[in-house]
Amino acid sequence: MYSYNDFDEAFVRERVAQFTGQVERRIDGSLTEEEFRPLRLMNGLYLQLHAYMLRVAIPYGTLNPDQMDQLAMLAEKYDKGYGHFTTRQNIQYNWPKLPDVPAMLEALADVGMHAIQTSGNTIRNVTADHFAGAAADEEFDPRPVAELIRQWSTDHPEFQFLPRKFKVAVTGAPNDRAVVRAHDIGLVLKEQNGVKGAEVIVGGGLGRTPMVGKTLNDFVPFADLLPYIEATVSVWNLLGRRDNKYKARIKITVHEHGIEDIRARVDARFAQIKPTFGGIDMEMLAQIEQHFMPPLFIDKPVDAYERAYENDPVFRAWADTNLAAHKNDAYAIVTISLKKPGATPGDASADQMRSMAQLARDYAHDELRISHEQNVILPHVHKSNLPALHAILKSNDLATANAGLVSDIIACPGMDYCALATARSIPVAQGIASRFDELKLEHEIGQLKIKISGCINACGHHHVGHIGILGLDRAGVENYQITLGGDGTETTVIGDRTGPGFAYDEIIPAIERLIYAYLEVRLDSDETFLETYRRLGMGPFKTALYPPKEDKANAA
Amino acid sequence: MSVIVQDSGFVAEDFTGEWLDLASDTDPSTLAQFAGAAAIRIDFPSFADGRGFTLAKMLRLAGFKGRLRANGHVIADQYAMARRSGFDEVSIDDDLAARQPQDQWLARANWQAHDYQARVRRAATV
Numbered sequence: 223m224y225s226y227n228d229f230d231e232a233f234v235r236e237r238v239a240q241f242t243g244q245v246e247r248r249i250d251g252s253l254t255e256e257e258f259r260p261l262r263l264m265n266g267l268y269l270q271l272h273a274y275m276l277r278v279a280i281p282y283g284t285l286n287p288d289q290m291d292q293l294a295m296l297a298e299k300y301d302k303g304y305g306h307f308t309t310r311q312n313i314q315y316n317w318p319k320l321p322d323v324p325a326m327l328e329a330l331a332d333v334g335m336h337a338i339q340t341s342g343n344t345i346r347n348v349t350a351d352h353f354a355g356a357a358a359d360e361e362f363d364p365r366p367v368a369e370l371i372r373q374w375s376t377d378h379p380e381f382q383f384l385p386r387k388f389k390v391a392v393t394g395a396p397n398d399r400a401v402v403r404a405h406d407i408g409l410v411l412k413e414q415n416g417v418k419g420a421e422v423i424v425g426g427g428l429g430r431t432p433m434v435g436k437t438l439n440d441f442v443p444f445a446d447l448l449p450y451i452e453a454t455v456s457v458w459n460l461l462g463r464r465d466n467k468y469k470a471r472i473k474i475t476v477h478e479h480g481i482e483d484i485r486a487r488v489d490a491r492f493a494q495i496k497p498t499f500g501g502i503d504m505e506m507l508a509q510i511e512q513h514f515m516p517p518l519f520i521d522k523p524v525d526a527y528e529r530a531y532e533n534d535p536v537f538r539a540w541a542d543t544n545l546a547a548h549k550n551d552a553y554a555i556v557t558i559s560l561k562k563p564g565a566t567p568g569d570a571s572a573d574q575m576r577s578m579a580q581l582a583r584d585y586a587h588d589e590l591r592i593s594h595e596q597n598v599i600l601p602h603v604h605k606s607n608l609p610a611l612h613a614i615l616k617s618n619d620l621a622t623a624n625a626g627l628v629s630d631i632i633a634c635p636g637m638d639y640c641a642l643a644t645a646r647s648i649p650v651a652q653g654i655a656s657r658f659d660e661l662k663l664e665h666e667i668g669q670l671k672i673k674i675s676g677c678i679n680a681c682g683h684h685h686v687g688h689i690g691i692l693g694l695d696r697a698g699v700e701n702y703q704i705t706l707g708g709d710g711t712e713t714t715v716i717g718d719r720t721g722p723g724f725a726y727d728e729i730i731p732a733i734e735r736l737i738y739a740y741l742e743v744r745l746d747s748d749e750t751f752l753e754t755y756r757r758l759g760m761g762p763f764k765t766a767l768y769p770p771k772e773d774k775a776n777a778a
Numbered sequence: 779m780s781v782i783v784q785d786s787g788f789v790a791e792d793f794t795g796e797w798l799d800l801a802s803d804t805d806p807s808t809l810a811q812f813a814g815a816a817a818i819r820i821d822f823p824s825f826a827d828g829r830g831f832t833l834a835k836m837l838r839l840a841g842f843k844g845r846l847r848a849n850g851h852v853i854a855d856q857y858a859m860a861r862r863s864g865f866d867e868v869s870i871d872d873d874l875a876a877r878q879p880q881d882q883w884l885a886r887a888n889w890q891a892h893d894y895q896a897r898v899r900r901a902a903t904v
Contacts, residue, residue, distance in 0.1 A: 233892045243885070244855065252878050257825060257853050343828075376894045379862035380835055383828025448898060459832045460806050494839045501902030 223286055223589060224369050224513045226334040233376070234331040237338060241265045242324040264344050264382060266337025267323055271641045276315045276326060277340040282350035282368040282392070283311035283599075285590040287579035292333040294575035300326055305575070307560060307568040309594045309632055309683055310389070311349045312340050316639055338376060343384040345375035345455065349391045351400045352593035355514060356555050356601035358547035362394030362411035362418065366510045367447070370503065374448050381455055385462035386470035388455060389427075392420075396712065401594060403435040403714035404428055404686060406472045407451060412441065419443040424454060424484070425476035428680035432716045433473040436481045438488065444507060446492070449499050453491035457484065517587035519550050520604050527605035530612075537612050539665065540623035545608075548601075554608060556586070556600040557593070558615060559622040559630060563655035566648050567633045568596030577618040585611050594683075595632055597625065628663075628670045628737065629655035632683055636676030636693065643676035645693025645700040646726070650674055653730045658737075667737060670751045673708070686710030688752045689736065690717045691729065702729040704736070706763055707755045718760060720767055732767055739766035781875040782847075783857065783868040785887045788880045793817060793845060802829045806836050813841040819869070822850035831863040838864035854882040858889035862896075 226234070241261070248258040262268075268275040278293070285293075293313055297305045300322050301315040308314055318326060330336055340347050348371045350364040351357065371390055375381065381388070393400040394411035402408025408423035419441050426435025442450045454472075461479070463469045476484050530537045546555040558578060561567050570578070578598055582590045585607040591599035603611060615621040624630045631654060634640065636647030651674055658664050673687030677694070684690030690705035701723040708717030724732045737751075743762050744754045755763065782789050798815045802823055812818060818837060820830045834846055848860045849869045860868055870878075890896070 229892075229897065233894070236892045240855075247878075247882065252882060253853070253855075257855075260826060261855055343826075370898075373894050374898050377892075378895060379859040380828065380831040382856075382859055383826055383831070456832050456835075460829055464827065464829075494836070498839070498899055500900050502900040503898045505902060505904070506898065 223284055224281075224365070224510060230334070230373075231331075234334075234336045234338075237265070237336065237377075238324060238327045238331055241327060245320065245324065260342050260383065263342035264339055265327070266340040268341060269641070270316065270639055271637075271643075272639070273317050274320055274323070275639070276318045276323060276337055277308070277312045278315070278330060278335060278337045279340045279347040280311045280313060280335075280592050281372050282348060282354065282365050283352045283592045283594075284354075284365060285592065286588055287582045287590065289333045289335055290575050290579035290582070290590055292329060292335070294572040294579070296326055296329060297575065298572040304569050304571045306566070306635065307570065307592050307596050307598070309596060309634070309681060310347060311352070311592045311594060312347060313592070314635075316635075341387075342382075343386050343388075345378065345381055345384075345388045345390065348372050348375070349389070349400055349405075349594060351393045351395055351398075352591040352595075352599050353399060353546060353555055353601060354394070354591075355516060356548050356553075357395055357397075357399075358549050359397050360395040360549070362413070363511075363514055364392035364394040364400070364409075364411060365514050366507055367409065367411065367420070367444070368392045369510045369513075370448070370507050371451065373506070374452070374503070380459060384455070384459055385464050386467060388458075388472065390451070398710075398712040398714075399593075401683070401686065401710040401714070402426070403712075404432075404683070404710060405435065407454065408435050409447075414441050414443075417443050420447060422450065422454070425473040425481075426714070427471055427473040428683060428685045429471070430468060430678040430680075431474065431477075432680065432685040433477065434714045434716065435473075436476065438481065438485055445501070445504055446496065448503050449496045450488070450492050453488045453495050456495065457487045457491050461487070516549075517589070517602055519553065519602070521552070522604065522606055524552055524605040527608050530609035534609070536616075536623075537609060540612055540621055541608065543623045543627060543665075544625040552605055554603050554605055556603050556608070556611065557625040558598040558600065558620050559624050560597050560620075561624055561630045561655065562619060562622045563624075563629050563659040564652050567631050567651050570598070574618055574620055577614065578620070581611055581614060595630065597630070624664060626669050626671070627665070628658045628667050628672060631655060631672045631674060632687070633674040634676050634681035636674075640676065642679055643693070644678070644695035645676045645702065647674045647676035647682055647693060650691060650693070650702070650726075650729055654733055657730055657734060661734075663737075663741075666747070667741065668747065668750055670737075671710075672733070683710060684708070685716045686714065687717060688750075688755070689733065691733075694723065696723070700726045702726070704732065704767065706736075706760065707752065709752060720760065720764055722768075735766040736763055739763055779872050780849075780869045781872060783870065783880075783883050784866070785861075785889075787884050787887075788875065797847075799849075800833065802827050802833070804833060806833065809833070809836050809842075810840045812837065815842065815844050817845040817847070818842065819847045819849040820865075822848055822852050825851045825853045825856060831859055834860070834864040854878045854886060857883055857886040861889040862893060
């Protein structure tokens with residue numbers, strides 16, 4: 223894992239001191255509220271519905287146990303004993319007090335963490351495949367490049383007052399788990415003629431105008447990557463619309479000018495910028511790579527795992543859903559679900575954080591990850607340790623066997639916390655998860671991604687949910703639109719809207735009807751919801767959602 | 779009246795030549811023709827309009843060696859950004875100078891320290 227050098231350490235300390243000064247200067251009137259706002263945002267501090275919210279970066283989703291313990295400490299000391307893991311590999315504290323924030327940032331700096339550029343019109347926390355360095359299908363570890371981009375983008379003097387936010391995601395596996403085609407820039411690492419580089423995808427995004435990213439350059443060698451990304455952001459900084467914040471994202475710039483025009487501008491800008499890079503970035507990348515060497519894998523039998531798998535049905539159910547294939551056959555990638563039915567998706571208590579930190583020390587080579595699906599990952603667990611690990615997860619209420627299933631729902635905080643939200647998300651997620659838990663159908667339904675956003679900004683990624691739910695406000699009443707067939711992987715598709723929305727008390731029965739329709743029309747239990755939708759289209763699902771009037775009367 | 783801010787703090791206006799004024803929405807493809815100018819002022823109509831930083835950078839890349847001033851609503855917290863982007867100095871109005879006095883600008887006069895950009899752009903050692 224990356225650990226701060228003296229430069230990084232001094233930088234975050236200096237930044238805390240600057241922000242402490244900015245808070246004081248806001249209070250003494252040196253900074254107007256308007257001037258203070260972007261300064262606090264670029265340090266991760268939002269003003270929410272009820273209180274401030276501090277969003278802490280977990281760069282490319284990677285944490286060590288000491289960092290996780292510190293997050294637990296912050297939750298206990300400055301929040302209400304829990305934190306909320308987000309869809310962009312951040313953790314949010316919903317109840318900090320403004321005067322406490324500098325101390326929180328100082329405590330983060332103590333463990334090599336920060337909240338820099340987790341908000342504001344800046345280049346945000348760089349995200350990556352949460353299975354990085356562990357997944358069986360991985361070709362290139364995305365973390366070193368992500369760390370290099372973190373360093374390049376941090377406090378970039380030209381890019382702190384961009385037209386709008388700018389998000390970068392990196393993957394190095396054919397199965398895209400980082401939703402790179404729904405980012406302002408998505409990088410897919412690859413190799414050409416023995417040279418490592420990346421496909422650069424631009425202009426993806428969700429929000430009110432969802433778009434799938436387009437390939438800007440099929441292959442940019444690593445040596446050109448920072449100047450190429452800088453050229454892209456530089457072009458957009460001047461060309462992006464500043465007259466309408468809903469049209470400011472680079473996806474709109476690409477849409478309005480066309481990808482060829484943008485490519486020509488980026489190429490020209492790149493030619494100007496490239497000579498300003500002296501080449502040390504490749505040496506820095508090589509040094510960063512040394513931080514991401516695989517752990518020393520243990521060579522021992524896996525009998526204990528096989529015995530438990532055969533004899534313990536609870537363990538087996540968990541293993542079947544929550545384990546993913548590791549590069550090393552004797553190892554597994556463990557998903558710890560933060561989606562217990564009835565709980566808030568992505569929330570973890572301080573005790574749970576500490577228990578996960580200890581599990582990482584005891585069984586997982588000191589590594590944890592946060593997934594964009596709002597779960598915690600232990601990327602390297604020897605299979606012989608899985609039964610013991612599972613037992614501890616059970617005793618900490620962390621053994622929910624639902625990774626990738628109907629109750630593993632992504633949900634934004636919605637109207638329970640967020641100032642932008644137009645509807646509640648969390649209770650809808652809780653309601654769906656509890657309902658399917660009662661029905662005991664979850665494992666029969668199989669792989670199904672439900673994603674819920676409480677407003678058009680789409681933080682809950684509803685456009686790329688197999689079933690997406692968007693909560694809106696219709697004349698003061700919550701109304702939930704459904705989209706079907708969305709996909710956030712390497713075959714990214716924006717879901718199709720089914721038709722009129724549903725009231726708060728109708729949405730959970732509507733989802734239930736949808737899923738019963740799927741169970742009825744699927745070819746067999748191997749055909750997933752998404753595959754069935756792709757085969758049959760909207761027809762059977764629309765019928766299930768909007769039954770003819772007389773049926774409704776009979777049903778009532 | 780306006781106040782000029784440099785690394786040494788608030789200074790008196792000492793430029794008597796002609797300024798070339800550029801708006802923040804200047805088309806970047808037109809910048810090269812200004813490379814030989816003596817002095818250029820780039821307007822910051824609002825501190826939230828970050829285009830001026832990239833325009834400054836591009837002017838320098840186009841070979842502009844003259845005096846480059848960020849003019850308008852630039853706050854002390856942006857001083858390091860302005861200097862790192864290629865500006866020599868900032869010009870603010872008296873009200874802003876009263877609200878954010880010299881010490882707040884001097885606090886950012888160390889703009890060459892803690893600079894990730896300078897770090898990632900160094901020359902290769904091999």
